[in-house]
Amino acid sequence: MKAKRASKNGNGAGRPKTNGWQAVDLSVEFCGVRSPNPFWLASAPPTNSEYQVRRAFEAGWGGAVWKTLTDEPIVNTASRYGAVDYDGRKVMGLNNIELITDRPLDVNLREISNVKRDFPDRALFVSLMVESKRETWHGIVKRTQDAGADGIELNFGCPHGMSERGMGAAVGQVPDYTCMVVEWVKEVASVPVIVKLTPNITDIRAIGRAARRGGADAISLINTINSIMGIDLDTFAPRPQVAGYGSHGGYCGPAVKPIALNMVSQIASDPGIGLPISGIGGIQAWQDALEHMLLGATTTQVCTAVMHYGFRIVQQLIDGLSGWMRTKGFTTPRDFIGKSVGRIADWGDLDLNYKVVAEIDPLTCINCGLCYIACEDGCHQSIDREAVDEVDFLKRMKGHGDRTFVSGAQRFVHGSGDGYVNVYSIKQDTCVGCNMCSLVCPVEGCITMKPVDTGKPKMSWREYQRMLSEGRIEKIQPPVHV
Amino acid sequence: MAQSLKDMQVRFAETHPPLSEAQAAVEAARCLYCYDAPCTRACPTHIDIPRFIRQILHSDPVGSAKTILDANIFGGSCARVCPTEVLCEGACVEQTQLKQPVRIGALQRFACDTAYEESRDFYGAGAPTGRSVAVVGAGPAGLTCAHELCKRGHRVVVFEAGKVAGGLNTLGIAAHKQDTAFALGEVDRVTGIGIDLRLKQRINGANLAKLLEEYDAVFLGVGLGKTAALGIPGEELKGVWESLDFIFQTHTKPLNKCEVGRRVVVIGGGNTAIDAARAAIRLGAEHVTIAYRRDGNAMPAFRHELDGAVAEGVQVEWQAMPSRMVGRAGRVTGVRFSRSRLDGKGRKAKLTRVRGSEFTLAADMVVKALGQEPLLDLLGAVSGLKLTANGRVAVDGKTGATSVPKLFAGGDAMSGAREEVVNAVESGKIAAAGIHRMISVQVKS
Numbered sequence: 001m002k003a004k005r006a007s008k009n010g011n012g013a014g015r016p017k018t019n020g021w022q023a024v025d026l027s028v029e030f031c032g033v034r035s036p037n038p039f040w041l042a043s044a045p046p047t048n049s050e051y052q053v054r055r056a057f058e059a060g061w062g063g064a065v066w067k068t069l070t071d072e073p074i075v076n077t078a079s080r081y082g083a084v085d086y087d088g089r090k091v092m093g094l095n096n097i098e099l100i101t102d103r104p105l106d107v108n109l110r111e112i113s114n115v116k117r118d119f120p121d122r123a124l125f126v127s128l129m130v131e132s133k134r135e136t137w138h139g140i141v142k143r144t145q146d147a148g149a150d151g152i153e154l155n156f157g158c159p160h161g162m163s164e165r166g167m168g169a170a171v172g173q174v175p176d177y178t179c180m181v182v183e184w185v186k187e188v189a190s191v192p193v194i195v196k197l198t199p200n201i202t203d204i205r206a207i208g209r210a211a212r213r214g215g216a217d218a219i220s221l222i223n224t225i226n227s228i229m230g231i232d233l234d235t236f237a238p239r240p241q242v243a244g245y246g247s248h249g250g251y252c253g254p255a256v257k258p259i260a261l262n263m264v265s266q267i268a269s270d271p272g273i274g275l276p277i278s279g280i281g282g283i284q285a286w287q288d289a290l291e292h293m294l295l296g297a298t299t300t301q302v303c304t305a306v307m308h309y310g311f312r313i314v315q316q317l318i319d320g321l322s323g324w325m326r327t328k329g330f331t332t333p334r335d336f337i338g339k340s341v342g343r344i345a346d347w348g349d350l351d352l353n354y355k356v357v358a359e360i361d362p363l364t365c366i367n368c369g370l371c372y373i374a375c376e377d378g379c380h381q382s383i384d385r386e387a388v389d390e391v392d393f394l395k396r397m398k399g400h401g402d403r404t405f406v407s408g409a410q411r412f413v414h415g416s417g418d419g420y421v422n423v424y425s426i427k428q429d430t431c432v433g434c435n436m437c438s439l440v441c442p443v444e445g446c447i448t449m450k451p452v453d454t455g456k457p458k459m460s461w462r463e464y465q466r467m468l469s470e471g472r473i474e475k476i477q478p479p480v481h482v
Numbered sequence: 483m484a485q486s487l488k489d490m491q492v493r494f495a496e497t498h499p500p501l502s503e504a505q506a507a508v509e510a511a512r513c514l515y516c517y518d519a520p521c522t523r524a525c526p527t528h529i530d531i532p533r534f535i536r537q538i539l540h541s542d543p544v545g546s547a548k549t550i551l552d553a554n555i556f557g558g559s560c561a562r563v564c565p566t567e568v569l570c571e572g573a574c575v576e577q578t579q580l581k582q583p584v585r586i587g588a589l590q591r592f593a594c595d596t597a598y599e600e601s602r603d604f605y606g607a608g609a610p611t612g613r614s615v616a617v618v619g620a621g622p623a624g625l626t627c628a629h630e631l632c633k634r635g636h637r638v639v640v641f642e643a644g645k646v647a648g649g650l651n652t653l654g655i656a657a658h659k660q661d662t663a664f665a666l667g668e669v670d671r672v673t674g675i676g677i678d679l680r681l682k683q684r685i686n687g688a689n690l691a692k693l694l695e696e697y698d699a700v701f702l703g704v705g706l707g708k709t710a711a712l713g714i715p716g717e718e719l720k721g722v723w724e725s726l727d728f729i730f731q732t733h734t735k736p737l738n739k740c741e742v743g744r745r746v747v748v749i750g751g752g753n754t755a756i757d758a759a760r761a762a763i764r765l766g767a768e769h770v771t772i773a774y775r776r777d778g779n780a781m782p783a784f785r786h787e788l789d790g791a792v793a794e795g796v797q798v799e800w801q802a803m804p805s806r807m808v809g810r811a812g813r814v815t816g817v818r819f820s821r822s823r824l825d826g827k828g829r830k831a832k833l834t835r836v837r838g839s840e841f842t843l844a845a846d847m848v849v850k851a852l853g854q855e856p857l858l859d860l861l862g863a864v865s866g867l868k869l870t871a872n873g874r875v876a877v878d879g880k881t882g883a884t885s886v887p888k889l890f891a892g893g894d895a896m897s898g899a900r901e902e903v904v905n906a907v908e909s910g911k912i913a914a915a916g917i918h919r920m921i922s923v924q925v926k927s
Contacts, residue, residue: 087539088511366575369517385518403578407568407785408753409829414577417523442514443579 024322026062028333030299031192031217031276033150035123037062038293038333039317042280042301043127043153043196045098046311050111053124057115059311060318063123065194065220065301068100068155069108070130071140074162076102082229082240084255093255094304095227097240097247099161100129105140109147116148123299124148125194129155129167132177137184151191154182154216156207157198157223159250169223172198175210182214192217194278197263200226204263208273219267220278220301222260224250253304257282261295265344268296284313286320293333294340352464352476353456356433356449358382358426363400364446365424367415371437371447372424381482382431386423393421430480485766490737493764494658497790498562498588506592510539513584516575521586524573526900526908527554531570535589547597548604550590555605555629556622556651558598558668560904561591563655565753567786569904598667607676608635613921616641616697618685621649622903623893624703625672626910627882627917632675634918636698640677643684647673649705649893650726651903654754656761657732665733687863694888699917702875702884702891703910706854712749716807717850721814725750725758725851732761743847745769747817749804750851751776753901756787758849759796770795771843773802775822780829799843803835808842816844856895864889870897882913883920890917 026037040063041047041056048067056064076098084093101108116124126149130136144152155162156172163169171177178195185193195211197204199222208219226248229239238246260281267273279297282304283289289300305313330336360371360383375383388396390413397403403414415421426437438447459467467473501509513535521531529550537546550557566572566587574583597604613636617624620642628638646652652665673679685693685704693700709724711717721743731740742765748755751774762770772791774781777800781788792798801822808816821839824831856873868876868885874897875884882890892909899905 088507366578367516367520368514368575369519370514373517401578405572405785406779407572408565408782409780410568412568412572414573415520415575417520417525417573420523421520422518 024325024330025332026318026321026325028062028298028337030063030123030278031151031194033063033123033125033192034121035062035299036121037318038297038299038321039289039314040064040123040125040278040299040301041306042303043067043125043155044303044307045096046303046306048101049103050115053111053115054118056306056311056314057119057122060314061122061311063125063299065153066108066112066124066126066149068127068129068158069105069140069144070100070128071105071136073102073104074099077242079240079242082249083253084229091253091304091308093227093229093251094253094307095224095229095240095249095251097160097242097249100127100155100158105143109143112144112147112149116150123150125151125153127153127155127196129158129162132166132171132181134184134187137181138188141185141188145189145191149191151194151217152185152189153194153196153220154185155196155223156181157196157221159198159200159224159226160248169198169200172196172207172223173201175206178207179210179214182211182216186215194218194220196223196280197221197267198223199259199263205266205270205273208267208270208275212273212275216275218276218278219273220280221267222256222263222281224252225256225259227251252281254282254284254288257288257291261291264292264297265295265341268338268341269344286317286324289317290321290324290336291340293337295344296338296341298333298337348461350460351458352461353454353459355452355454357428357431357452358433358435358437359448359450360424360426360437361446361448362396362423362425364443366443366446367422367424368442369422369424370440370442372422374436374440379434379436380430380432380479382427383437384425384427386425387420388423390416390419390421393423396423432479485738487736487738490765494732494737496562496661497658498591500595501585501588501592503592506538506543506589509585509589510535512576513539514575520573520575521570521584524569525553526569526902526904527560527911529553529557529570529590531586531590534593535584535586538589538593543593543596544600544602546593547602550593551597551604554904554907555626555672556668556903556907557590558594559622559651559660559665560907561587561594562664563651563660564902564904565784565786568784598671603671603674605629605633605675607632610637611635611921613637613698614639614696615699615701615917615921616693617701617703618690618693619649619703619705619893619895620644620647620669620679620681621703621705621893621906622651623705623906623910623913624649624701625669625677626907627701627703627890627892627914628677628910629672629675630911630914631917632677634914636918636921638677639697640673640679641683641685641689641693642679642681645681647679647681649703649906651906653730653733654726655903656729656757657737658760658764659757660733662733685860687860690860690864694886697888698921699888699890701882701910701913701917702889702895703893703906704857704860705894707857708855709850710852710855712804712850712852714804714806716809716814719807719809719814720812721809721846722807722848722850725754725849726854728758728849729754729761732765737765740765741847742767743845745843745845746771746847746849747843747845748772748849748851749817750774750853751781751783752851752853753783753787754853755849755851756783756791756796758851760791760794762847762849763791763794763796767847769797771797771799771845773799773804773817773819773843775801775803775833776829776831777801777824779827780824780831782829802843803833805835805840807848814845814848816842817848818842854894861895874899877913878916880912881916881919882909883916888920 043065158168279292280301534546534549571583648669802819821836875891890913
């Protein structure tokens with residue numbers, strides 16, 4: 001009986017024994033290359049030199065993509081980076097007009113050999129970009145793999161500077177060019193080839209399919225997004241500026257993650273592609289990396305967070321992902337990579353009969369009114385505001401935390417003024433379940449979206465259209481508006 | 483006991499120092515921008531606090547100052563002297579979640595100071611209406627009323643008995659809370675709109691009757707008078723002070739020339755008693771004791787004021803009822819007390835002396851802080867002026883109108899007054915609106 005139960009548990013959901021704080025196996029294999037964890041550095045300023053990549057690997061990064069090599073070093077401008085701050089938080093988004101490597105090819109290749117020799121267990125890919133000539137590509141690919149690189153990443157995404165010279169995004173924005181260059185590279189490549197995609201296109205899947213056609217082994221995305229960071233309101237120059245002028249640059253950082261996640265999921269779910277993915281875009285915390293992985297990325301690449309805080313952040317990524325895997329009972333990233341891909345559906349397949357309405361917990365509500373005004377002015381006028389007399393309010397709150405203080409022999413109530421406290425509640429009959437109130441609420445868990453049983457079977461928009469045309473259903477009545 | 487002026491200035495450094503630009507930015511980012519914000523409702527002048535904080539956040543401190551001053555022309559002073567702990571910051575919803583309100587007072591000061599440093603004048607006199615108003619008393623109520631009326635184009639003359647304007651906002655709040663030069667500077671900004679300010683003009687009953695004849699309206703913002711007497715033997719002894727006189731000197735004399743005892747006993751339980759005690763500590767008194775006849779639950783002084791005083795070394799004798807001053811050679815040497823018994827709760831408890839509980843606190847200075855008495859000589863001489871039982875001018879809370887036609891009132895002299903500067907400002911605003919409505923109707927007709 002005992003044994004039986006043990007074996008049942010063992011076969012269960014692959015749940016490991018949770019005996020203590022043991023290490024979790026984070027290793028992944030990416031188009032044949034092993035990496036001790038899925039956290040790589042993206043091809044970018046942090047992977048510019050042996051000095052930096054050594055520091056990164058010592059800090060614990062599982063892999064790195066060396067900053068884009070070319071046959072002749074380029075020349076850069078000053079300044080180069082611009083950031084978006086938001087209400088006091090720095091670098092919500094970052095952009096750059098920096099180009100690819102400004103160091104000689106032979107120096108880079110020598111350093112790549114050194115690093116690979118000393119860190120044989122890490123994945124070391126090298127980003128490449130040269131002019132669109134077959135021989136030139138052949139030359140640099142051979143030299144790179146001869147230096148010991150585990151693989152090659154083709155930079156078809158850089159949106160500034162190089163694209164005007166017929167490289168980077170100029171290739172990655174035209175499916176036929178992408179396919180052609182990948183074919184050239186694959187003619188001589190003995191190591192895996194990743195194609196890095198630009199988001200500055202109308203449908204990223206077209207480029208992904210072209211890469212596949214050309215023989216790519218994997219896809220990484222997204223590269224940076226075309227952007228102007230802002231204008232200096234005193235000098236009228238854009239940011240970043242070079243002698244009073246600026247140029248569109250590549251945007252990245254926390255703010256771009258949602259764009260990246262969408263594109264990663266598009267590549268992951270496209271039946272015509274089917275290649276391993278390295279997810280890039282807005283990864284600061286382990287949760288961000290995990291979201292990329294759940295949407296199909298086997299490895300992830302980070303740049304902005306490292307540029308902001310340094311290589312040391314990888315430890316939080318490792319700890320956070322390990323902890324999450326422990327609580328979920330996953331033993332290897334293979335257990336969850338791509339787990340949410342199937343959850344991205346066409347809008348037309350979503351269930352129109354699914355209903356949620358908001359609910360405000362009056363006991364944790366701090367009476368700020370942000371939900372109310374968001375709903376009233378921006379959404380569906382479905383929150384009631386009741387000005388409750390201070391004394392009555394305290395009666396309602398009795399036994400649920402102290403909201404008063406006494407000073408000068410008078411009692412004062414937090415959240416009160418003019419003798420009343422605003423108490424908010426959802427109009428259950430008109431709430432459309434849009435989420436907005438719960439998004440703006442500053443108290444975690446105060447506003448929740450509660451599913452409501454409509455008693456109706458699942459019905460997508462497509463099914464609705466069909467049933468309408470067949471005369472099997474009445475038109476859905478529009479919601480009640482003020 | 484001689485101390486350098488510099489030492490004293492350090493001791494009188496403001497209890498709430500200004501925020502740097504960086505601090506203000508961080509603090510401003512904490513504001514949630516509440517709808518129908520409790521802080522704004524809790525402010526007697528209803529400053530649009532979320533709006534002015536957002537203006538700071540968005541690098542517009544000057545616009546922020548205008549938002550503040552539109553509602554409260556003494557915004558800079560109120561940022562310093564308001565009991566924000568029980569007003570805007572007490573109402574702040576971040577008290578509920580984080581137990582830490584946004585520092586609204588400090589942000590208000592940041593905005594006002596920034597605008598003042600840039601010498602921004604936001605207001606000018608309105609197009610002349612041909613109407614004129616006399617204001618009696620240049621305290622916060624009178625000056626606010628005058629400013630509001632000037633903005634609307636009425637000619638305003640302010641008669642002030644004292645040598646300086648600003649009333650208790652200038653002189654009556656100890657120097658560790660209110661900087662004299664700042665208070666006078668803010669008065670100058672207010673009067674700069676075109677108010678005809680006449681200092682050293684004490685108005686009596688006869689004068690007032692004349693003003694009512696000569697002007698289209700008169701605003702009475704005379705405040706209160708002398709501190710109430712204890713009515714015990716020995717009050718005439720040297721070394722026995724009235725609290726306001728004691729505090730005034732921190733504004734009118736160099737700090738190292740202010741008089742203070744080695745052992746100071748402050749009698750009273752209000753915010754003025756605390757102010758006096760904290761000023762005495764700063765002036766170098768070795769022992770400062772506040773003696774209050776009731777217990778802590780009944781003390782009218784705000785909790786944060788009392789806590790501040792205790793942290794600075796002020797002792798408190800609870801339930802101590804003074805019976806007489808003790809003296810030698812005409813100078814006070816101590817105060818005789820007996821303990822009180824309280825029957826009932828809070829301020830309404832009946833007090834009786836406990837027999838045999840007498841004790842003496844040695845003192846070479848005694849400060850009486852019992853609250854001020856109304857100026858009955860003046861108020862009683864105005865025929866038809868209705869007063870309340872405690873000698874305050876009865877006013878219509880919505881218009882500031884008194885029982886005498888054309889006569890309006892506000893500030894500490896009026897019924898239902900609360901002692902804060904911000905309350906006086908609001909009463910001046912209300913009366914100005916009331917006066918304007920009245921004389922504008924006259925203009926039309």
